[in-house]
Amino acid sequence: MQRNWIHAWLLLSPAFVFLLAFTHIPAVTTLWNSLFTTPRGRRPSRWAGLENYETLIADPIFWKVLSNNIWFALGTIPTSIAIALAMALWVNEKLAGRGFLRMAYFTPTVLPMIAVANIWMFFYTPGFGLIDQITGRFGLPQSNILGQPDTALWGVMAVTIWKEAGFFMIFYLAALQTIPPSLIEAARIEGAGPWTIFRRVTFPLLMPTTLFVSINAVVNSFRMVDHIFILTGGGPDNASSLLLFYIYEVAFRFWDTAYAATLTVILLAILGLLAIGQFFLFDRKVHYR
Amino acid sequence: MISKLKAAVAGLALMASPALAVDLEFYFPVAVGGAAANTIEELTNEYIAANPGVNIDAIYAGSYQDTVAKALTAARGGNAPQLSVILSVDMYTLFDEDLIHAFDDFATTDEDKAWLKSFYPSFMENSMIDGKTYGIPFQRSTPVLYYNKEAFAEAGLTDAPATWEEMKDYAGKLTKKDDAGNVTQWGVRIPSSGFPYWLFQGLTTSNGATLVTDNGTKTNFDDPKVVEALEYLVSLSKDGVMAPGIIEWGATPKAFFEGQTAMMWTSTGNLTNVRKNAPFDFGVAMLPANKRRGAPTGGGNFYLFKGGSDEETKAAFDFIKWISQPTQAAKWSIATGYVAPSPATWDSKEMQDYAADFPPALVARDQLEHAVAELSTYENQRVTRIFNDALHAAITGDKSAADALAEAQAKADAVLKAYR
Numbered sequence: 001m002q003r004n005w006i007h008a009w010l011l012l013s014p015a016f017v018f019l020l021a022f023t024h025i026p027a028v029t030t031l032w033n034s035l036f037t038t039p040r041g042r043r044p045s046r047w048a049g050l051e052n053y054e055t056l057i058a059d060p061i062f063w064k065v066l067s068n069n070i071w072f073a074l075g076t077i078p079t080s081i082a083i084a085l086a087m088a089l090w091v092n093e094k095l096a097g098r099g100f101l102r103m104a105y106f107t108p109t110v111l112p113m114i115a116v117a118n119i120w121m122f123f124y125t126p127g128f129g130l131i132d133q134i135t136g137r138f139g140l141p142q143s144n145i146l147g148q149p150d151t152a153l154w155g156v157m158a159v160t161i162w163k164e165a166g167f168f169m170i171f172y173l174a175a176l177q178t179i180p181p182s183l184i185e186a187a188r189i190e191g192a193g194p195w196t197i198f199r200r201v202t203f204p205l206l207m208p209t210t211l212f213v214s215i216n217a218v219v220n221s222f223r224m225v226d227h228i229f230i231l232t233g234g235g236p237d238n239a240s241s242l243l244l245f246y247i248y249e250v251a252f253r254f255w256d257t258a259y260a261a262t263l264t265v266i267l268l269a270i271l272g273l274l275a276i277g278q279f280f281l282f283d284r285k286v287h288y289r
Numbered sequence: 290m291i292s293k294l295k296a297a298v299a300g301l302a303l304m305a306s307p308a309l310a311v312d313l314e315f316y317f318p319v320a321v322g323g324a325a326a327n328t329i330e331e332l333t334n335e336y337i338a339a340n341p342g343v344n345i346d347a348i349y350a351g352s353y354q355d356t357v358a359k360a361l362t363a364a365r366g367g368n369a370p371q372l373s374v375i376l377s378v379d380m381y382t383l384f385d386e387d388l389i390h391a392f393d394d395f396a397t398t399d400e401d402k403a404w405l406k407s408f409y410p411s412f413m414e415n416s417m418i419d420g421k422t423y424g425i426p427f428q429r430s431t432p433v434l435y436y437n438k439e440a441f442a443e444a445g446l447t448d449a450p451a452t453w454e455e456m457k458d459y460a461g462k463l464t465k466k467d468d469a470g471n472v473t474q475w476g477v478r479i480p481s482s483g484f485p486y487w488l489f490q491g492l493t494t495s496n497g498a499t500l501v502t503d504n505g506t507k508t509n510f511d512d513p514k515v516v517e518a519l520e521y522l523v524s525l526s527k528d529g530v531m532a533p534g535i536i537e538w539g540a541t542p543k544a545f546f547e548g549q550t551a552m553m554w555t556s557t558g559n560l561t562n563v564r565k566n567a568p569f570d571f572g573v574a575m576l577p578a579n580k581r582r583g584a585p586t587g588g589g590n591f592y593l594f595k596g597g598s599d600e601e602t603k604a605a606f607d608f609i610k611w612i613s614q615p616t617q618a619a620k621w622s623i624a625t626g627y628v629a630p631s632p633a634t635w636d637s638k639e640m641q642d643y644a645a646d647f648p649p650a651l652v653a654r655d656q657l658e659h660a661v662a663e664l665s666t667y668e669n670q671r672v673t674r675i676f677n678d679a680l681h682a683a684i685t686g687d688k689s690a691a692d693a694l695a696e697a698q699a700k701a702d703a704v705l706k707a708y709r
Contacts, residue, residue: 042387125540126532127549139469147482147534149685233483236535236681252358254671255382 027268033261045258052262062263064238065246068153072242073221075157076164081213083165085206088172089198102173109167117230120159124231146232149239156240159227164220168213175209176202215278222271243267311604313345313597316373318356318589324561325428328624332617336608343604353589357382360594364388369596371605374589377415378665378673380424381505383592385667385708390593391421395606404610407631411586414662418504424590425609426630428621430556431584431653431660432491434577435563438570440474440551449552449574453495453521456552456577460530463551476530478550479522480538485680486664486673487587488554491576492518494583494661505666506708510676511691511698514580519683519690521579526684534685542566556587557653560626564647573649575656582659588627619643628653666701667708675700 034052039045056062091102108116123130126144135143145155179202187197225245228234234241234249241249247267251260315333319325326349333347350356353376360373361383369388383389396402405422416424434456436449444463450456460476467473479488493500498514501507509515525531532550545553546566554576563571576584591609593602611617613630619639622629629635635644635654644651666672679697682688688696 040385042385125537126534127544128547136471139471141471142532144532144534144536147536147685149681149687235482235677236685237678237687249674253354253674254668255361255386256668256671 030261030264030268033258034265036258038256038258048258052259055259056262056266061238061241061246065241065243068239068241069222069243071153072157072160073218075154076160076221077214077217080161080164080217081168081210083161084168084213085172087165087169088176089202091169092173092176105166105169107166108163109170111163113163113224113226114230116159116163117227120155120162120227121230124155146240147236149236152232152236152240156228156231159231160221160224163224163227164217168217171209171213172206175206179205211278211282214282215275218274218278219271222267243270311343311601313343313372313601313605313608314370315345315347315605315608316350316356316360316370316375317347318350318353318374325625328621332612332620336611340607343608345608361386361388364594364596367596369594371594371597371601372609373592373594374427375592377412377424377426377429377586377588377590378663378669380415380418380590380592381665381667382669384418384423388595389423390595390602391423392425392593392606392609393421395593395603401610404613407633408613409630409632409657411657411660411662412630415586415665416590424592425613427589427591427613427618428558428625428627429586429588429590429630430558430627431586431656432488432554432576433557433584433652433656434552434554434574435545435559436552436572436574437545437548437567438572440548440569441572444551449572450577452577453492453579457521457525457528457530460525460552461528464530472529472532474548475532475550477525477552477554478531478536478541478544479525479554480536480541481680481684482535482537482539484538484673484677485535485684486676487585489518489522489680490585490661490664491554491583492522492579494585494659495576495579495581496521496583497580499661500664501662501666503709505669506705508666508672508676508698508701508705510679510701511695516691516694519680519694522680523683523686523690535681545571557628558588558626560649560653561624562626564649573652575652575659582656584656584660585663586657586660587663615640626650628657666705668704671704672701675704 035048035050036045037048037051087105091098091105095101111119124143124145126132126142126147131145132142145151183201183205184197187201192200222242222244225242225248228240228242228245232240234245238246243263244267247260247263250256250263317326317329329347329349333345337343337345348370350359350373356373357375357379360370360375363369364386375383380389392405396405408416408426412426412429413422416422416426434449440463441447441459444459446459446462450459456477463474463476464472465474481488490500493515496514496518498509498512498518500509500515502509526533538555541550541553541555542559542562544550545563546568548569560573575582591613593605593609597605612621615629615631615634615637616639618629618631618634619637621627622634623639623643629640634640664673664676675697679688679693683690683693687693
């Protein structure tokens with residue numbers, strides 16, 4: 001009995017050490033740092049209690065980036081999942097050039113986000129960018145998608161969807177290929193049309209994949225900010241800034257590490273809650289074989 | 290035998306070590322393209338060849354932002370570089386973190402003291418705190434107005450606009466529309482993405498406002514003269530002579546080459562780029578005046594970091610002194626388009642020849658007489674961000690100029706209170 005116990009710990013320890021060093025200790029340190037003021041060369045840090053959290057509640061930019069992030073999540077997650085599913089269903093059929101089509105859909109995923117952002121930067125450029133060159137043919141005026149507060153976030157969202165859909169498609173494609181054809185044939189013999197087959201057979205069988213993909217999509221909606229650096233820098237007036245981007249700015253541009261730690265604690269709490277919610281609520285509806 | 294050899298080698302190494310003792314790390318940013326990095330390498334190698342006792346490791350550290358982030362991180366880890374080129378506006382931040390030496394502490398001889406006074410005063414405004422010199426101007430710039438001479442001729446104009454009124458009037462004449470009423474060529478382009486405050490300072494200065502006073506602890510964002518400048522900027526888009534919304538900084542030279550705009554405001558650091566790529570005859574002029582001529586300076590200074598031994602810091606000091614001498618500074622200025630920082634450099638033969646061959650290079654120098662310090666405060670990045678957000682809010686029409694600036698002033702006051 002005693003020996004089993006040691007054995008178990010020994011087996012667990014490599015993963016445990018890494019989790020501790022790279023996840024749990026930093027998380028606790030972050031929480032601890034958020035309770036102090038930022039140390040400056042000429043003024044050491046001091047105990048601040050909840051001061052940083054009070055600043056946070058009074059900080060309009062924090063609320064702005066949080067609401068941006070919620071819109072960003074709502075705008076990108078369902079759309080990219082729906083597009084991924086549609087693409088997967090299509091390239092799962094027997095059609096000419098299927099391999100090429102799959103590759104084409106997957107290409108955005110392979111590209112680094114910074115490269116993607118630069119490509120889209122060219123699409124969006126007012127006057128001589130791709131979009132304006134096309135709309136100009138039809139006599140439409142110049143657009144400035146990234147330079148207007150109403151549209152900047154949409155511009156950033158479109159890039160994210162373009163980038164993510166192909167990645168999620170791969171998971172759906174793999175899942176589709178594990179569905180036994182006999183189930184679909186049986187449904188067809190019963191007289192079910194394609195829509196009924198999708199709704200009653202295919203989609204329920206894809207639920208575990210949908211859960212996995214949606215958790216990934218939620219995490220990404222808080223984690224992917226690389227393109228913002230290139231596209232808008234969070235502007236105009238924070239219209240396209242997201243929580244993690246703001247954390248980066250506070251930490252590495254303003255060098256206000258204590259306040260950045262406070263923001264990080266909030267981000268951690270949000271992500272923790274979302275993951276728990278998804279696993280406990282969503283999981284019940286998922287059909288595993 | 291072998292042990293004797295070893296002892297001999299060790300002895301040699303000991304004897305040699307005082308001469309080879311000084312290893313310096315030098316971080317530099319590049320903001321304008323490849324040639325700059327090569328020129329830095331060349332200059333550094335030239336110095337090493339002439340000074341066998343010193344070895345300098347010139348490390349390319351990315352953009353200005355990356356460089357200051359790297360230097361701060363390294364300093365916090367106890368590994369600060371001995372010297373680095375960093376934005377002149379980050380001086381207060383570096384000073385506040387207690388990371389940099391005053392050059393005066395090392396300038397012992399009369400020659401050294403004279404050297405500290407050899408630069409243009411407008412560059413020194415961003416390089417001194419309480420009468421002490423913390424930065425040596427090196428890759429410094431100032432914004433100028435570039436104009437398309439062909440488009441000007443087509444509109445019946447000859448000279449660059451000299452005043453705000455003229456600029457707006459010319460811009461109106463230069464704006465072209467197609468049959469559908471869509472603009473094909475804008476009159477003027479003042480980019481506003483990223484760091485709009487810098488070019489905007491060209492307007493506030495010419496309107497007679499000073500953005501920062503009291504040693505970087507007080508901003509004057511809500512000064513009526515600043516509000517007026519912002520209203521002028523907003524009116525350019527509103528009255529249809531400049532593209533609406535936020536205008537991308539990086540795409541500006543390209544838009545100029547493509548004929549999308551007849552005039553543009555951008556850094557002199559783009560001079561070599563425009564000279565190489567503009568498919569038409571172009572002119573360079575000072576920014577237009579209103580109450581006076583005026584423009585900000587910009588770009589990077591040399592800083593001397595704390596943390597090295599006395600010997601290392603002295604060697605770094607000597608290197609900075611050497612690289613800012615006329616011959617070296619001229620080489621650097623010609624390769625990049627940055628403004629040579631001392632009158633003596635402009636008097637050197639290299640610079641004289643260059644200016645004779647390419648007169649637009651002189652515009653930036655002549656503008657220095659009217660130039661003021663770039664916006665720089667304690668917690669500079671945060672304060673400029675507040676200001677930038679306000680400018681964006683006004684440019685995109687979310688807030689009126691007066692409201693946006695009053696809010697920005699209140700926020701900046703809250704940040705800077707601790708430093709007064």
